[in-house]
Amino acid sequence: xxxxxxxxxxxxxxxxxxxxxxxxxxxxxxxxxxxxxxxxxxxxxxxxxxxxxxxxxxxxxxxxxxxxxxxxxxxxxxxxxxxxxxxxxxxxxxxxxxxxxxxxxxxxxxxxxxxxxxxxxxxxxxxxxxxxxxxxxxxxxxxxxxxxxxxxxxxxxxxxxxxxxxxxxxxxxxxxxxxxxxxxxxxxxxxxxxxxxxxxxxxxxxx
Numbered sequence: 001x002x003x004x005x006x007x008x009x010x011x012x013x014x015x016x017x018x019x020x021x022x023x024x025x026x027x028x029x030x031x032x033x034x035x036x037x038x039x040x041x042x043x044x045x046x047x048x049x050x051x052x053x054x055x056x057x058x059x060x061x062x063x064x065x066x067x068x069x070x071x072x073x074x075x076x077x078x079x080x081x082x083x084x085x086x087x088x089x090x091x092x093x094x095x096x097x098x099x100x101x102x103x104x105x106x107x108x109x110x111x112x113x114x115x116x117x118x119x120x121x122x123x124x125x126x127x128x129x130x131x132x133x134x135x136x137x138x139x140x141x142x143x144x145x146x147x148x149x150x151x152x153x154x155x156x157x158x159x160x161x162x163x164x165x166x167x168x169x170x171x172x173x174x175x176x177x178x179x180x181x182x183x184x185x186x187x188x189x190x191x192x193x194x195x196x197x198x199x200x201x202x203x204x205x206x207x
Contacts, residue, residue, distance in 0.1 A: 003207060005152060007077040007175060008049065008065060012058050014081055018047030018202070042124065042206075045176055047078065049200040062200060063185060071183035075205050077128055077175035086114060086126075086171045093171030095137035100170050103138070103162025110168050112154040126174045127154045127207055133173035139166040178202045 020043040027035045053059050069076055082089065086097035101110040112126040112134075134149045135142060136156060146159045154174075162168050181201040188198075 001073050001075075003075040003152075003177065004069065005077065007079060008178075008202075009058075009061055010079050012049060012052040012054075012062060013047075013079050015052030015054070016047050016049045016081075017051045018045060018080075019082065020045050043122075045080065045178070045204040046181070047080075047178070047202040049202055050198045053198065053200075059187065059198065066180060066185055066200075069180060072180050075177050075179045075207070078178040078202060080176050084175070085173050093133065093135060093173060095135040095142040095171050096140065096169040097171035098169060099167055100156065101168045103164055103166040103168060105164045106161050108158045108161045110156045110158075110170075112149075112156065112170055112172060112174075114174075125154065126172065128152070128175040128177050129154050130173040130175060135171045137167075137169040138162050140169075177205050177207050179205050 022043055023039045025037045025039055029035070049062065053062065065076075068074075085091070086093045098112075098114055100113050101107070112129055114124045114126055116122045116124065129149060129151050131151050134156075136147050136149075137143060139162075148157050149155070150157070156168075156170065179202065181203040182199075185198060185200065
């Protein structure tokens, strides 16, 4: 298996459904009290791309994409229209959107992250930033050079390590690494033109 650095057709993903999923084990005692345990440290997103298909041409495009990925075998990029930036979806990413670390005078690499919430925050590693969308800052000043980003891993590398105690920040657009969650695309062609929706499940993958 491999990961293909290609994005699922965005015009179709725009009309899809899905979002983050958690796995929580809940047991209820005889007295009615609950005991809850989170079995996943990180959320995992699932989507159904079938809702984004508007006509037979869209379906043909998805079938071609599915065949190139060999069904569930290879991963690919997915644009989640509700969560695809370091900031709110309607705002342009800025270099100080997310604090991704602090300099110590020797560390030159920093992983892109996104923090959700404040009082009980969740930190998500961003592994698939969009090319030419990343902006970086050190100590409140945008850095126009002296760094690079690996868009396949989300790692920022500085030519010179940021000084001790200096905040390292970043803004970006990003994709979600996913795969098809089926090896069979079942389409009812007899009812497609009248609105039948094929089931095209996708699931986020760990990379």
